[in-house]
Amino acid sequence: MATERNLKIRRAREHRPGQAYGPRVYVDAMTTPQPLHSIGELARRTEAAGFSGLLFTETGRTAYLNAAVASQAAPGLDLSTGVAVAFPRSPFVTAASAWELQEATDGKFRLGLGTQVRTHVVRRYGAEFERPGPRLRDYVLAVKACFSAFRTGKLDHHGEFYDLDFISPQWSAGPIDAPDPKVDIAAVNPWMLRMAGEVADGVHVHPLGEPGYIARHVVPKVAEGAAKSSRSASDIAIIVPVMTIVGDTDEERAKERELVRASMSFYGSTPNYAFIWDEAGFEGTTARIREKQKAGDFKGMAAQITDEHIATFVTESTWDGLADALVAKYGDTATRVVLYNALADPERIERYGAVARSISTG
Structure with a gap:
């Protein structure tokens, strides 16, 4: 894996504008959920522009409903919640939503979950927040147990925070012709990063996650967690949102x-x-x-x-230099690069998409 990532960097340094890169790098766009009547058009533009996927970060509107509309409007996009708030929804409700989205996207959905902060969870959602790290760990395992139950008809999860052991055919979504959705979590501190490597399928790095922080904390801590569960660190996706400043003047x-x-x-x-x-x-x-x-x-x-x-x-660049700058800066660590503000200016979606396409095709 390290050899492949180093190859990406070397090719970025040698790259000429208009020339394809080597091993594929996934480049997604981030958006907050939009009114349902408008998200379909945004998804179609994002797909047509050349992005690999669309990531919905949950705010006042729900990420799941936006992802559902986007799945029908732009079936070629990878879709993910990045992130949806976990604790106000039961693990079963979250698992059922993710299961339907995985089916709707033909296996191109990732479930991204986060704890949010105490004030929001307790005072806005009216949910429990004590010991959020261990609670989220148990939540992820409970969601995965629900996925198994949809296929087998048997629900059997007994954790510190969630006990789930009843399911009947009419309350099960049933099997789907796609693998189980990947479950990613947002993590910042070392304990959460290790936990992501241990029980999740990916980690959403914080938007302030500059390359030094990723190298010092994210990569080694995720690897420690993966080793604890006898997995390879390369099996855990590192999803990095990147703020950009782009222009030729x-x-x-x-x-x-x-x-x-x-x-x-x-x-x-x-x-x-x-x-x-x-x-x-x-x-x-x-x-x-x-x-x-x-x-x-x-x-x-x-x-x-x-x-x-x-x-x-932040990654600041001219338009011609942006692809090289992103690969050189994050190619050694990121599995997916998420452009944080690429959709903020409708007039520039196509320009950002061209950069995404130049990186991801090869």
């Missing part, structure tokens, strides 16, 4: 740079992510952002993200 890039700066300050305000900034050489970034946040100073929050932060955490 400084003026083109300036607007995107400010949007990215605001996004980074939002993510960087979470105390649990402070160590990512610190290890990258930007000690105290979270504390400075939170000071501005508490004062309601959103412009001040964004101002804490310097151009040096952006150079480390």
Whole structure:
């Protein structure tokens, strides 16, 4: 696996615009769920532009319904929830939704799950949040037990948080002509990364996951978890969202740079992510952002993200250089690269898609 990834980097350095790369790299686009009447057209444009897949990150609208509409509008796309909130839904409900989407996509659906944070889970969803890491581990195993039950008619999961042992034919989705959906989890800290390697099929890296963090934490911790369950680390997908700033002039890039700066300050305000900034050489970034946040100073929050932060955490490039920059930066670690803001500007979907196509075909 390492040899293949190193080959990607070497070919990226030798690559000429318009020339195909070697081993396939999957490039997806990320979006928040849209009104159902509009998501079909977005999915069709995403597929036609050249992306490998479409990833729905759950916010005020549900990722599952958007994925269902997209599956009918753009059957060639890989689809995934990236991520859907786990705890407010029972493992059985989540498993049933994923099962139907796997059937609808002919096996091209990935179930991405995350814990969210306590305030959202308890005060917005009215669900339990105690010990979220171990709870999510049990949740993943329970979901996979439900997948097995849909095929065999026997449900038998007894974990620390979930006990599931009853299913009848009328309450089972039944077998499908596709493998079980892959189950991925969002993880940041070392314990969660090891857990992903142990029980999940992939890990969603945080949008602040710059290459140094991925090399120091994600790759080795996922490998440790995989070894614990006697699996190869190469069996665990590493799914990396990438913020980009693209344009052929400084003026083109300036607007995107400010949007990215605001996004980074939002993510960087979470105390649990402070160590990512610190290890990258930007000690105290979270504390400075939170000071501005508490004062309601959103412009001040964004101002804490310097151009040096952006150079480390964001891929900035001309259009002709973007494909090479992405492969050189993430080709040694990522299984799938997810372009975080490729769909934000409808006029540029095709340009981003051309970059995705140039990387993924070969």
